[in-house]
Each structure stands twice: as C-alpha cells, then as structure tokens.
Amino acid sequence: MPEGHSVHRIARQFARNFVGRVVSASSPQGRFAEGAAMIDGRAITAVRAVGKQMFLQFEGDLWLRVHLGMYGAWDFAGEIVIDPTIASANGRMGQTNQRGTELPQVLDEGGENSLTSIGAPRRARVHVRMSEQTTGLPGEDEDAEWPPPVVGQVRLRLLTEVTAADLRGPTACELLSADEVAATIAKLGPDPLVDDVTEGEERFTTVVRRKPTPIGLLLMDQSVVSGIGNVYRAELLFRARLNPHTPGRDVPEEVVRGLWRDWVALLSIGVETGQMMTMDDLSPEDYRRAMASRDDRHWVYHRAGLPCRVCGTEIVVEEVATRKLYWCPSCQR
Structure with missing residues (x-):
C-alpha cells in the first residue's frame, strides 16, 4: 500500500503541474463517468495531502478525494515539472542521508520513487515527455502520441494541454463538498x-x-x-x-x-x-x-x-x- 510519503509527493506533483489549470476529465474505465463529467472543464484550484488521502479542489468548491489503497497509483505523462525541493524520479536531483552527507545519485530498480507512476510500485505504463525545466528520463520522444493512449483500467484521466495524470486501482475516488472534506480530515490523526x-x-x-x-x-x-x-x-x-x-x-x-x-x-x-x-x-x-x-x-x-x-x-x-x-x-x- 502506498504510504504517506508517496501521497505527499503526488500532491506536490499536482501542485506544480495541475493547480491553476483547466483540466479535461474522463473515466476511460467508466466507473467514475458521472464524477468526471462534473469536474470536466473546471480548473484545479488547490491540492491537499493528509496521511494516505489526497484532495483536489476544483472551481465551484468541489473536491475530489482519492485514497490509493493497496493497489492504486497515479501515472503521469507529458511535460512534467519536477519539484526542485525533492529528489526526481530517477534520483538525479541529489539525496541526503540522515547525517547530512551528500550521497551518490541512485536509480531505484523497483520503481518505488518513479515519477511516472507514483503509488503502488509498478513499471511506468505511459511515455513521459519531459519539459525543459526537468531532468530528462531515458526514452524521451518529442513525437510521441498526444494525448497518450489509454492503457489498462484507468478510473480517471485528468488532462491539461501538456500533462496527463491517469488514476488506476484506487480504493476511493469520489467527489465531496468542502464540509465533507473537513469532516473526513477531522477523523484523521x-x-x-x-x-x-x-x-x-x-x-x-x-x-x-x-x-x-x-x-x-x-x-x-x-x-x-x-x-x-x-x-x-x-x-x-x-x-x-x-x-x-x-x-x-x-x-x-x-x-x-x-x-x-x-x-x-x-x-x-x-x-x-x-x-x-x-x-x-x-x-x-x-x-x-x-x-x-x-x-x-x-x-x-x-x-x-x-x-x-x-x-x-x-x-x-x-x-x-x-x-x-x-x-x-x-x-x-
């Protein structure tokens, strides 16, 4: 199950690539079609991570709550701006151990820190075309199909002009009011x-x-x-x-x-x-x-x-x- 660190990293990725932008929303799988239709064409105005849950705010004070559960993950594709305050997907932005010593840059063979697929560890399913603000990943291709083809069971796709985020296998994916979000967070430690x-x-x-x-x-x-x-x-x-x-x-x-x-x-x-x-x-x-x-x-x-x-x-x-x-x-x- 993705733990708290993964959800905070996902929230930061949304903050840099989606907040302030209008998104197209769809449910290729069909299980969230009604909810996707309600947020389609709205701008994302804020993102919050609390523990293992993430909350995306859309225009009109409508919130999307996502709990990845045991098997959920977000797959990102397109121009992805990496947060310079945290290590990049392939560990190239520098890492520090508990003693404060600068240590070698390392790529995790298991994909736990993969930028393209954050959540349940898995190999990235989608192509990533990195923007010039980011550290490039192997396999860059400026001529890749856009938007990327849907692969597998995608519960929700959020798409800007240049970036896509596909949600797969979550335990929870639902729309809430601001009061419902506050009540949910109030129950958390x-x-x-x-x-x-x-x-x-x-x-x-x-x-x-x-x-x-x-x-x-x-x-x-x-x-x-x-x-x-x-x-x-x-x-x-x-x-x-x-x-x-x-x-x-x-x-x-x-x-x-x-x-x-x-x-x-x-x-x-x-x-x-x-x-x-x-x-x-x-x-x-x-x-x-x-x-x-x-x-x-x-x-x-x-x-x-x-x-x-x-x-x-x-x-x-x-x-x-x-x-x-x-x-x-x-x-x-």
Missing part, C-alpha cells in the same frame, strides 16, 4: 507535514497512552496517526526496540514521543527521496545499495527468516489484522 509538529506530538502521545490496543495496531490506525503503513510501522517499532504487542498505555511516554519524532524524520526523508529509507549512518556505498534495492533499505521489513542486522536473531513475521508484521523477537522484547 496528525500528519507531520500538515499539522503543527508539536501539537501533533501531544495528540499522538495522549491517544496512544490511554489505549489498551497493541502499539503495532495503533501505528496503523489512521485516526491515531496519519500516513504510516506496513513498512514504516515495522521499521519505526524496530528503531524504537519496541515489542509490537505492547499495549499503547504501557509504552513509556518518552518512547511514544520518540516514535512520533522518528516518524517526522522518516516521513521527510521519504518525501525527499521517494523511498522509504529507514536505515541510519550508512557509508556512501551502503547508501547507494540501499537506495537502489529495497532488500538493503530496511531493518526488518520483508526480512522474515533472515538474521537481524543487529543481533542475528531470525526475523519473524506474523499476521496481525490481515497485515504482515515483521519484527525481531530479541531486539524488540
């Missing part, structure tokens, strides 16, 4: 990139410390904290050396606050690089390897049966609330 960080820490700490629910479930509860998914959950718990089955109310306050602060840091790194980098203090060579391959990027996630990178104990995986939970039974007692 704090997001470090949206809410005041200090206030967010207090909200998060207060809620966790009064719950008997295991901390491993609380971190995935979007009403407790926004944006954390399976990968960040496993990594945050390991970095805190915290047993995922510990009831929230039994987790020491300083540890709960540490979880929030670590999430603030990891989310910023994820938005900057486009990848869920959770390992610290890597050498340039190790960093290059980690940025290029997810197998070298995490402490425990997706490492069931492999030795813990710290103590050598076999990493275990459990099924918890239909999701896989990875942890080290020795480091996280």
